[in-house]
Amino acid sequence: SKGESVKVAVRVRPFNQREKDRSAKLIIRMEGPSTYIQNPETPNEEPKMFAFDYSYWSHDGYEDVDGVLEARTQKYATQRNVFDNLGQGVLDNAFEGYNCSLFAYGQTGSGKSFSMVGYGKNRGIVPITCDELFQAIQRATGNTKYEVTFSMLEIYNEQVRDLLTKDNPRGGLQVRQNPKLGLFYVEKLKKVAVGSYNEIERRMEEGTANRTVASTQMNATSSRAHTVVTITFDQIQKNEAGQETKKSSSINLVDLAGSERADSTGATGDRLKEGANINKSLSALGNVISALADLSMGKKKVLVPYRDSVLTKLLMSALGGNSKTIMIAALSPADINYDETLSTLRYADRAKKIKNKAVVNENPID
Ligand code: ADP
Ligand code: MG
Incomplete structure (x- = not known):
């Protein structure tokens, strides 16, 4: 089969306080699926254009109503709009028995966690998707049995920590x-059965509280780790002959660490080491994406360097394998972040070229 391209979305957030304080200028423009970026140093040059599956404008055109960001223009993309395109796709795939992955890329403070998890009343794709999953299960008629599990980990300094426990072994x-399968997995990772959206919500809160929070000059509260939530969704059915079959889907939801280079955060010492390791996983991800893009474009004898980092080992099937994959790249609107935002757009542009070969995971139970 030809495979299906990775779906790529970009989203631009409002100015933050720091950008407002510096009277930052808007350098992003969106029209339909196209995103344009203007180099602030060459204002007379044509902006660079990128085309994605979705370009979400969340910069202005909204109103904060009691903590809920509501659209006041057609153009403004709400959390619900983003879910309707990306999260609903994940759900539909899960019900069909495909593996799926959604990951958020971008510099610290660009809006990755806002899109993935959300803040306060503005729930992001992950909680809405989980909520809708259980609503769909409740609506279902017939005799299908559903089983859902939840796990949550972080990769920090190339070490894996289980976020559903307080005592991780030294060294991760x-x-x-x-x-047999060639796939990588995390040994002894806690995987809990969940029976409702509220249970998932509680587990997410527990996991978030266990996250490593190391401050950097750039963003004091932002995690410098990659967070991976995995939901497995099994549908067990009996046919006329009484034979049970199981359709399984594994859903990976990945909030990546900030993509900025360590030097731009002013990090030194231990922090720099962290930055270097974070870059190790992220640059490995970049190399994997490039290699997969080359393969998809017909290049031969390409070695995909999955083994170069923990992140790429764990995302192996999500990238270029048996999974439907979606990437959301978060963008700052401001001129002061031009270099980082351009590199995010280029990263996203490469990811677009990857083709995956997802198959339905359906097997008889013996
Ligand atoms: P990241 O996870 O990439 O470090 P966050 O998601 O934490 O960044 O976003 C940084 C700040 O910007 C947060 O205060 C968040 O609420 C705000 N923000 C991000 N995206 C949006 C958006 N689309 N609309 C409104 N505010 C946003
Ligand atoms: Mg974040």
Whole structure:
């Protein structure tokens, strides 16, 4: 089969306080699926154009009503709009028995967590998707049995920590390779059965509270770790002959660490080491994306360097494998972030070229 391209969305957020204080200028423009970026140093040059599956304008055209950001223009993309395109796709795939992955990329403070998890009443794609999953299960008629599990981990300094427990082993959990399937997994990672959206919500809160929060000059509260939530969704059905079959879908939701280079955060010492390791996983991800893009474009003898980092080992099937994959790239609107935003757009542009070959995971139960 030809494979299906990774779906890529970009989203631009409002100015933050720091940008307002510096009278930052808007350098992003969107029209339909196209996103334009203007180099602030060459204002007379044509802006660079990028085309994505979705370009979400969340910069202005909204109103804060009791903590809920509501659209006041057609153009403004709400959390619900983003869910309707991206999260609903994840859900539909899950019900069909495909693996799916959604990951958020961008510099610290660009809006990754806002889109993925959300803040306060503005729930992001992950909670809305989980909520809708259980609503769909409740609506279902017939005799299908549903089983949902939840796990949450972070990759920090190339070490894996289980976020559903307070006592992780020194040096983190081991990443091992399944000899039959070739896929990597995290040994001893806690995987809990969940029976309702509220249970998932509680687990997410628990996991978030266990996250490593190291401050950098750039954003004091932002995690410098990659956070991976995995939901498995099994549908068990009995046919006329009484034979049970199981359709399984594994959903990976990945909030990546900030993509900025360590030097732009003013980090030194231990912080710099963290930055270097974060970049190790992210640059490995970049290399994997490039190699997969080359493969999709017909290049031969390309080695995809999945083994170069923990992140790429764990995302192996999500990228270029048996998974439907969506990436959301978060953009700052401001001229002062031009370099980082341009590199995010280029990263997203490469991801677009990857083709995955997702298959339905349906097997008889013996
Ligand atoms: P990141 O996870 O990339 O470091 P955050 O998601 O935490 O960034 O966003 C940084 C700040 O910008 C937060 O205060 C968040 O509420 C705000 N923000 C991000 N995206 C949006 C958006 N689309 N609309 C409104 N505010 C946003
Ligand atoms: Mg974040």
